[in-house]
Amino acid sequence: MAKKIKSVVKIQIEAGKATPAPPIGPSLAPHGVNLPLFCKEYNARTASMAGYIVPATITVYTDNSFTFTLGTPPTSQLIMKAAKIEKGSGEPNRNKVGKITRAQVKEIAEMKMKDLNALDLESAMQQVIGTARSMGVEVVD
Amino acid sequence: MDRWLELSLETDAETAEAIHEALFPIVEGRVALEQLHCPDGAPADRWENEAPQGPVIVRAWLALDQPEADQTRARVERALAALRLIRPLPAGRWREVRQSDWAEAWRTAFHPLRIGERLLIRPSWIQAEAVETRPGDITIVLDPGMAFGTGLHPTTQLCVLAMMKHIQADERVLDVGCGSGILSILAAKLGASVVLGVDTDAEAVRVSRENAALNGVADRVRFAHGSFELADQVYDWAIANILAPVIARLLAEGLANYGRRFIFSGILKSQVEQVRRACEEARLSLCEEQQLGDWVALVAQHAS
Numbered sequence: 001m002a003k004k005i006k007s008v009v010k011i012q013i014e015a016g017k018a019t020p021a022p023p024i025g026p027s028l029a030p031h032g033v034n035l036p037l038f039c040k041e042y043n044a045r046t047a048s049m050a051g052y053i054v055p056a057t058i059t060v061y062t063d064n065s066f067t068f069t070l071g072t073p074p075t076s077q078l079i080m081k082a083a084k085i086e087k088g089s090g091e092p093n094r095n096k097v098g099k100i101t102r103a104q105v106k107e108i109a110e111m112k113m114k115d116l117n118a119l120d121l122e123s124a125m126q127q128v129i130g131t132a133r134s135m136g137v138e139v140v141d
Numbered sequence: 142m143d144r145w146l147e148l149s150l151e152t153d154a155e156t157a158e159a160i161h162e163a164l165f166p167i168v169e170g171r172v173a174l175e176q177l178h179c180p181d182g183a184p185a186d187r188w189e190n191e192a193p194q195g196p197v198i199v200r201a202w203l204a205l206d207q208p209e210a211d212q213t214r215a216r217v218e219r220a221l222a223a224l225r226l227i228r229p230l231p232a233g234r235w236r237e238v239r240q241s242d243w244a245e246a247w248r249t250a251f252h253p254l255r256i257g258e259r260l261l262i263r264p265s266w267i268q269a270e271a272v273e274t275r276p277g278d279i280t281i282v283l284d285p286g287m288a289f290g291t292g293l294h295p296t297t298q299l300c301v302l303a304m305m306k307h308i309q310a311d312e313r314v315l316d317v318g319c320g321s322g323i324l325s326i327l328a329a330k331l332g333a334s335v336v337l338g339v340d341t342d343a344e345a346v347r348v349s350r351e352n353a354a355l356n357g358v359a360d361r362v363r364f365a366h367g368s369f370e371l372a373d374q375v376y377d378w379a380i381a382n383i384l385a386p387v388i389a390r391l392l393a394e395g396l397a398n399y400g401r402r403f404i405f406s407g408i409l410k411s412q413v414e415q416v417r418r419a420c421e422e423a424r425l426s427l428c429e430e431q432q433l434g435d436w437v438a439l440v441a442q443h444a445s
Contacts, residue, residue, distance in 0.1 A: 004294075010174040012165070020244055022145055022202035027173035029243035032250030034286035041287065053170070063294040064250045065321065067287060067344060 004062040007031055012055045012074075015046035032064030045070060053077055072115050075131045078108045089136025097136045105129055105139055143240045144205040148217060149198055150233045157197035159228070163220045164201045167213060172201040205237065251285050254292050256301045260327065262292040265355065279305075279330045281323060282355050288348040290320030290382075299431055299438035300324055300382040300406040307402070307440065308333060312377035315339075315399060317369050317391065322349025322362070324380055329358035336362040339371050372399045380404045385412035389419035397423040397443070406438040413437050 009031075011023045018024055018039040029035060038058070046054045055071035072078075076088065083098030102125075109116070109124040118124035129139050150160060157174050164172050177195035203213045214235075224230055253272045254262040263272055265284040274280065285291040292298065304324065308314065310332030316325040319338030322345075328336045336358075340346050349364045365371045369379070369391065379400025381388050385408045397403075403425065408416050410432070420427060420441050429440035 006177075008176045010176075011172075012170060014170070021240070022147075022171040023173040023200070025240070025243040026145070026147060026202060026238055027175060027200060029247040032247050034284070035243075035247050037284065037286040061289050063289060063291045063297070064247075065286060065289045065291050067342075 005059055006062045006064075007060045009058045009060065010055065011058070012053050013042070015049035015052050015054045015073075016043045018042040018046075028058060028060070028066075031060040031066075033058065033060055033066050034064075038066070038068070042068070042070075049073070051081070072112050075108065075112055075116075075128055076135060078111065079128070079132050079135060079137055082108065083132075083137050085137070088134075092134055092136035095136055096138050099138045099140050100132060102139060102141055105132070145202045145238050145240070146205050146210070146214065147236055147238045148201045148203075148233045149236075150221075150231055151196050151198050152231055154197050156228060156230065157199050159224060160199045160221070160230075163224055164199075164217060167216045167220060168201045168203050171203065172199065174199055202238070250293075251291065256292060256298050257305055259305060260301055262323075279327070281326055281330065283321060283323065283352060284355065285321075286348075288321045288342070288345040290323045292323055295433040295436045296382055296407040296438070297323065299433050299436060300380065300404060301327060303404045303406070303429070303431060303438050303440055304328065304331065304378075304380065307404070308378060310334075313374070315369065315372050315376040315379045317379065317381040317396065318383040318387075319349050319364060320345050320382070322352040322364065324382060325349065325362045325364070326353055326356050326358055328378075328380075329353075329361045330356070333361070335374075335376075337372060337376070338362060338364045339367055339369060340364070341366070341368060369394075369396050369399050374399075376400050378402050378404065380406075382406040385409060385415050389415050392416075392419040392423040392425075397425055401443065403441040404438065405441065406436070408437045408439065410435055410437055413439070 009027050020035045042056060052073040054073055056068050058066055058068040060066045082100045082104040085098040089095045089097040105125050105128050109121055109128045113124050116124045116127055118127060132139055161172055161174055175198045203210060251264045259277055259279050261278050261280045263280055263282050265282050290297055304327055308331045311334045313335040314328040314333045316338040319325050319340045322338055325336050325338035338349055343366050346364045346366045353359045353362045376399060388405050405416055424444050425441040426444040427439055427441050431438045
């Protein structure tokens with residue numbers, strides 16, 4: 001079919017919790033996107049990621065049909081989960097709020113690899129370590 | 142929560158990301174980035190494989206019915222003011238929106254759609270009794286949404302008209318690029334004995350199967366993930382409602398071997414020549430040309 005794109009919308013929502021409330025409803029409805037169908041599909045495809053924020057990129061075509069792709073949760077969120085903390089530190093240099101292991105860093109880097117601007121796993125791990133440090137999370141062996 | 146305050150700002154892609162990052166925690170994630178692929182009035186020649194080029198619109202929403210609405214708005218303004226110190230930022234526009242503005246609004250884009258004399262496309266949430274039909278009508282029920290092909294686009298309409306004019310009972314039909322399955326379903330409803338729909342998008346194949354089941358033709362229509370090479374026989378009709386460059390490529394790859402007659406759609410007026418040449422090289426002769434708006438559909442057969 002001749003797919004002519006009308007618009008591309010990016011939103012970040014919690015896995016399995018899509019509803020027609022903002023940001024989904026007011027950003028997609030004006031394009032005629034079938035809101036219940038989008039919510040159902042998003043929730044089904046993110047069911048295994050419960051508790052994480054999973055970004056979605058929705059492509060809307062000129063006939064109001066759409067497709068969407070899912071990204072990976074933000075690095076900071078993956079670090080908080082791994083360190084079992086609710087939020088990062090306000091003063092990351094002084095006040096350390098948690099620890100993650102290098103193995104966990106590797107796990108996060110592998111998961112984020114396709115979304116990170118990194119040439120290899122080692123540089124992706126360095127980015128994850130940088131994010132952890134800026135949140136007051138220490139990396140231990 | 143019915144009343145919301147919507148902030149919108151039009152900017153470039155990089156600034157939009159920065160605003161998104163700054164506002165996300167303040168508005169509890171209720172922020173969206175939208176890039177218009179093709180600004181209004183631009184020619185209809187930008188396609189899915191091209192990077193979006195329009196400006197980016199950042200939108201954020203805060204609930205007006207909450208006591209802290211004023212504080213949240215002030216925090217948003219402060220965050221924008223802080224960003225303005227680093228880079229120029231357009232002024233944000235605030236307006237009040239209501240849940241009712243969008244909750245059902247998307248449906249207004251889809252109502253029963255009549256194409257030509259006899260085809261009626263009915264959204265699945267509208268009851269059959271609620272739609273006026275005429276004797277001899279063919280009704281296709283669609284749940285519009287995922288995968289291209291809701292019937293709204295002129296290329297699909299042109300294809301539908303050509304199919305209704307030409308396809309006879311018991312003919313075999315190959316649908317290359319089946320999308321939502323709408324054309325394959327129509328072929329079955331026109332009495333085709335064998336229908337094969339193929340699409341290189343796995344999602345389209347899944348949606349097509351669902352729609353065929355919804356229309357009670359799943360027994361006569363088969364869908365497969367891939368291109369026309371999946372065809373196991375020569376079909377009476379091969380239909381390709383895709384795009385001119387893709388149609389030209391399919392012809393160069395040998396699509397002509399799989400059909401006796403052809404319907405090509407998804408061709409812009411300015412691209413007709415490209416398809417015409419591809420047809421000549423594949424030894425097909427054109428027997429019909431139909432036009433709707435900027436779009437053209439062609440009917441072709443083997444040159445005798």
